[in-house]
Amino acid sequence: MNKIKISAVVYTNTKPFIYGIQKSEVSNQISLALDIPADCALKLINDQVDIGLVPVAVIPFVQGAKIVGDYCIGSVGAVNSVFILSNVPAAEIKTVKLDPESRTSNKLAEVLLKFHFKVPVEFKVNQDEDCDAIVLIGDRTFARKSEFKYAYDMGEEWMKFTGLPFVYAAWVANKSIPTPFIDDFNAALKLGLAQRQALLKELPSVPGFDLEDYLMNKLDFDLTSAKRKALNLFLEYLKEL
Numbered sequence: 461m462n463k464i465k466i467s468a469v470v471y472t473n474t475k476p477f478i479y480g481i482q483k484s485e486v487s488n489q490i491s492l493a494l495d496i497p498a499d500c501a502l503k504l505i506n507d508q509v510d511i512g513l514v515p516v517a518v519i520p521f522v523q524g525a526k527i528v529g530d531y532c533i534g535s536v537g538a539v540n541s542v543f544i545l546s547n548v549p550a551a552e553i554k555t556v557k558l559d560p561e562s563r564t565s566n567k568l569a570e571v572l573l574k575f576h577f578k579v580p581v582e583f584k585v586n587q588d589e590d591c592d593a594i595v596l597i598g599d600r601t602f603a604r605k606s607e608f609k610y611a612y613d614m615g616e617e618w619m620k621f622t623g624l625p626f627v628y629a630a631w632v633a634n635k636s637i638p639t640p641f642i643d644d645f646n647a648a649l650k651l652g653l654a655q656r657q658a659l660l661k662e663l664p665s666v667p668g669f670d671l672e673d674y675l676m677n678k679l680d681f682d683l684t685s686a687k688r689k690a691l692n693l694f695l696e697y698l699k700e701l
């Protein structure tokens with residue numbers, strides 16, 4: 461049988477899922493690549509993979525997109541790895557440099573600055589530009605908050621704005637995948653989440669960053685109905701940008 465091709469996020473936030481997959485039989489049916497989120501998105505859109513842990517902002521661009529399984533990369537309030545970092549308060553931000561590795565959080569920054577902070581801002585993709593603020597996600601944010609006067613945690617700001625949790629990335633298929641595979645895959649994800657303490661013992665510590673709090677408390681992996689509601693609301697806001 462052909463293997464199911466999967467692209468998953470290379471950051472620490474996805475390690476519980478990878479741990480569960482590697483410890484499960486289903487790994488024999490998978491060809492797994494670890495990519496930055498922007499590349500997970502590209503691979504799923506271009507049909508180079510069958511399933512991706514993709515930034516939710518790209519779901520409208522995936523033909524035949526179907527969310528699979530019961531898990532995601534999400535948070536209920538602060539996530540501690542998705543930031544607008546700045547030396548001026550939000551009200552004074554005029555230019556923001558986007559994170560080339562991100563697709564969701566770049567758009568979340570646009571939504572929050574326009575509808576929550578209500579400041580008109582110019583967004584730059586050129587990494588050489590000098591800006592008032594930057595969007596930064598993933599492991600590159602670990603222990604970097606204190607370098608800036610203001611660190612807006614976008615999970616926390618979204619919660620203040622909408623009263624809802626948030627979904628950054630979801631497992632999305634671009635074609636019909638056999639249900640028995642999805643069931644086994646979902647069970648592997650669940651196993652990995654249940655074994656986060658064992659995983660933490662294997663991960664190198666990060667000075668100035670509480671990895672246990674991040675994986676056990678800040679990240680919230682259950683794709684609940686409140687998170688699905690938040691996802692639909694976020695996709696609606698994207699149409700208003």
Ligand SMILES: C=C(O[C@@H]1C=C(C(=O)O)C=C[C@H]1O)C(=O)O
Binds near residue numbers: 541566
């Ligand atoms: C919580 C995070 O969620 C992520 C943010 C993403 C994005 O902004 O496009 C995509 C995948 C996730 O890795 C993070 O990377 O810190």
